[in-house]
Amino acid sequence: MITVVGIGADGWAGLAEASRQAIEEADVLFGSSRQLALIPEPAAHPPGTPAHVAGTEAEASRPESGATERTASGAVERTASGAGAAQRASGAAERASEVEPSRSGAEAVDPAAGRAKEAVGRGAEAVGRVGVGGGRERVAWPSPLLPALPKLLEQHEGREICVLASGDPLFYGIGATLVRLVGPARVRILPHLSSLTLACARMGWPVESVDVVSLVGRPLAMLNAAMGHGRRVLVLGGEPLKVAELLVERGYGGSEMTVLSDLGAREEAETRATAASLTRDGFTDLHVIAISCVAGPDAVRLPRVPGLPDDAYEHDGQLTKRDVRAVTLARLAPQPGELLWDVGAGAGSIAIEWMRSHPSCTAVAIESDEIRAARIRRNADTLGVPSLQVVEGRAPGALDGLPAPDAVFVGGGLTAPGLLEACWSAVRPGGRLVANAVTLESEALVAQWYGRLGGELVRLAVQQASPLGAFTGWRPAMPVTVWSVGKDLT
Secondary structure (H helix, E strand, C coil), rough: EEEEEEEECCCEEEEEEEEHHHHHHHHHHCCEEEEHHHHCCCHCCCCCCCCHHHHHHHHHHCCCCCCECCCCCCEEEEECCCCHCCCCHHHHHHHHHHHCCCCCCCCCCCCCHHHHHHHHHHHHHHHCCEECCCCCEEEEEECCCCCCCCHHHHHHHCCCCCEEEEECCCCCCHHHHHHHHHCCHHEECCCCHHHHHHHHHHCCHEEEEEEEECCCCCHHHHHHHHHHCCEEEEEEECHHHHHHHHHCCCCCCCCCCEEEEECCCCEEEEEEEEEECCCCCCCCCCCEEEEEECCCCCCCCCCCCCCCCHHHCCCCCCCCCCCHHHHHHHHHCCCCCCCEEECCCCHHHHHHHHHCCCCCCCEEEECEEEEHHHHHHHHHHHCCCCEEEECCCCCHHHCCCCCCCEEEEEEEEEEECCCHHHHHHHHCCCCCEEEECCCCHHHHHHHHHHHHHHCCEEECEEEEEEEEEEEEEEECCCCEEEEEHHHHHC
């Protein structure tokens, strides 16, 4: 059994009795150097002194502090000094080691972790693999952690293992990684207060009213999808100045930012400023950024539902237009956690709006033109889904080796030999295939497949009002035939 104990910046004193007992009874204790330093050494206790008593005494002996001051820029700061500064050196690397990997299984890497790597290494020399009282062994996490984790667990098979995690181990934490690796029956979770809970408590925000964006090992562009006037956003990780610069760039310079550092520690600090006025840098690695979004007059305010304006995309004309796009996505019917193939992606609009429908939705955009492929990546960043996978190549060959999709959209190259066969074969049971046809040749092919598999066949003719001399007339767009079909679950 692996027991995962959530621990806060308040260390041993903040742990529940069950969590303390799990640590005391463990044969081996895993954690970051910072986390391991929060656990008192049993060998240092007087004979017969319970470990949790000694730990509480150690916490009580720390220096008290808590001054409030105002900076020259007008930002209010609540600062503190004390014994916790040295323990924060490995904060960024710790978050990188605990980040939940994406569906593709690719390892996430925190940019700040590299800067902390040297400090972590020095801490590991002092803390890692040091035997302490009661036969317990301490093991500091290596970096990178994920590739080494299976072997580490194998080396300690048959022993009582306790893993320290920040806050709630299942909130972007190593708890989820361990459950996925060894199964829920072999993992016991003892959570602490999460950074989300602590940040909401400091801000007075109901937890259910907040959007959470993790930038730990993820691109800053993830924040783009969360921006909206009046929305409350909590950003985990990320550099506050870069977050502020992005908000200003997107027309949200008036947004109120609160940087909450070292939540729960004696050294806890708070800095408030608007995105446009934030000038301070050098925050500790352990921080959460609370944002109250305020849209300026130049902000682009985009809906979450499918059918974004065409000018939201950079494109060369190869774009599924707004009204047709909304109908197409309605038939693709994205569900949380599902994967889409966007074949002949053009500007990537179908894949991007599929991913915007829910944070757990993923997509692969297949595009043979390298200029368009680069444009898809830029559009994905701008619209807040930078994790969109772009595959440069011509289908059906480019589809080889891709994970099986829950839905497939064919928007280009429909008449390529073997393309529809490959797409239909790849769709998971219960999945959907949608193909849009504009030319007579592609319409004829779609009609043949409709005759074989059934489904729905719809022809869309959209007309836009436009000037006609001194009057207004209807200007028709090219009609689009939409074929959609579902695959049986059996």
